[in-house]
Amino acid sequence: MRTIPMTPIALVTGIEGFTGPYMARELEQQGYRVHGLRRSGESCDTVTAVDLLDAEGLSTVLGRVKPDVIVHLAGISNVAHHDVSAIYQSNVVGTRNLLDAAARLSRAPSSVLVASSAHVYGPSSHALLTEQSPMAPFNDYAVSKVAAEYVTRLYADRLPIMVTRPFNYIGIGQALSFFVAKVVDHALRGERVLRLGNLDVERDFTDVRDLVHCYALLTGQPRAGEVVNICSGRSVSLRSVIGLVEELSGMTFEIHSDNQFVRDNEVNRLAGSNAHLLALTGGYAFRPLRETIQWMLEGR
Template sequence: MINAAKTVLITGSEGFTGQYMAAEMQAAGYHVAGLGSKSATTVDYYQADLTSIAELTAVIAQVQPDIVIHLAAIAFVGHGDANAFYQINLQGTRNLLEVLAKAEKKPEAILFASSANVYGNTSEGSLSENTLPAPANDYAVSKLAMEYMAKLWQDRLPIIITRPFNYTGVGQAENFLLPKIVAHFKSQANVIELGNLEVWRDFSDVRAVVNAYRRLIEAKAFGHTVNVCSEAVYSLREIVAMCEEITGHRIDIQVNPAFVRAGEVKTLCGDATLLKTIIGNWQVPKLHETLSWMLKSE
């Protein structure tokens, strides 16, 4: 008898990362089911609110997932409602864990996406998983609290936690920095307002990030908290220059003091040693390639 494909439940499946995650898992032969808080017409999609144990219980009982990839979160740091970070990112995750722990069929792997935001912006240089967390906003605090809370369940459930650094790609909302820059170039705007141009950040491609998530699951990296990062840093000035080179369009940068964060660390770079130790060779497209893909997309 041929084994049926393993079923993966992706929370936040209709979001930016979720859509790439679904494509990654489908391409690898998995059967994908999605979960989100809004209605959608996607096949095998289930609507449920993470704050409702009853709704989550019904979905888990119906899907009976072999693997759960938990991406659903309030992810925009500037989101206006601080309480939502805790209700969704923390309490919603706890509800999901409680339901999975009680499920008739236990998942064989659960991956949670946390965030490199937990490191804050006070540590210079290359940050490994041993860097002390110093969250600087409610989003980061909610993600770090989620990590600690998830660890309470590690003796009952096979949990992997990832800490992705910045990543981007086609379809990311324009309230994120690189899509904002790309949108200005696509519309051939003459001026763009940015913050500090001399901050250096680690940017990955969303396609490489979801590939790392799948491979961490297949490597059974249970009990680990793992950075997902490119180990390459770029300044905003360099990113704008790359977009100018790709498009041939010149843009005037105006620094808006309102966008400059006090005490911002000049360089934030991730250390991906642990990730590569667990999954082996892993390639991130150069940022120039990712920007070209975004600039040339319809």
């Protein structure tokens, strides 16, 4: 009798966040059956409500789902989040509970991808940051991500964990507390007055659809212990992003500086090298920023 191959199962934490739905669609296109975790609400066949701080409940869920791969996206992603305790609980303790539950499975997943952040590097120089650049966090969000990375090392001998360090990424559905989403939203609503913080900074912006595709590529060829930047390799100033939105939307903004949007310990330039990513994936062409912003303005 011929054995029918089973569809592999991918577990995605943070399934209802900004990145989660894009990640789920990408993995489904790659042939996975996706099961998501969310913090609260109702559970169903494809999504389970469980708090990552509930270690026992999390272990029960993983034992039932039996994931072949895990993509860990859940956590607090806003650098300016007001509740410091929640940042550490979610990003550090939640990650440890997930990895501990995965390590206790009778059959370990073939790949565990843990999303960290490029903010672990701290302020950047004019050189592109590589995975070997020193970590120099100087806000609580970044410190929590460094700690989470060290937590992954506790399980390195039991789980094939890959850590990704995404730089800034954008797309439809991102919270309006993020810079590009806020500017695009103003353009869509015809609101000319923009209240912003420091615009004399540079960021490497990538499209969320490119991000999740890179995640899927990396999940499909696990390399335990790897740390990988996810970025385009190009940085742009925030002022130039505003100019691009103005050009594509036909809007002309009236910009007001507002101290409430100026962060302490602002990173002036966050720009990375994607050479390691391209080597692992065999090359990947990131969408131009113009294309992504046009997509966001079209809203589809």
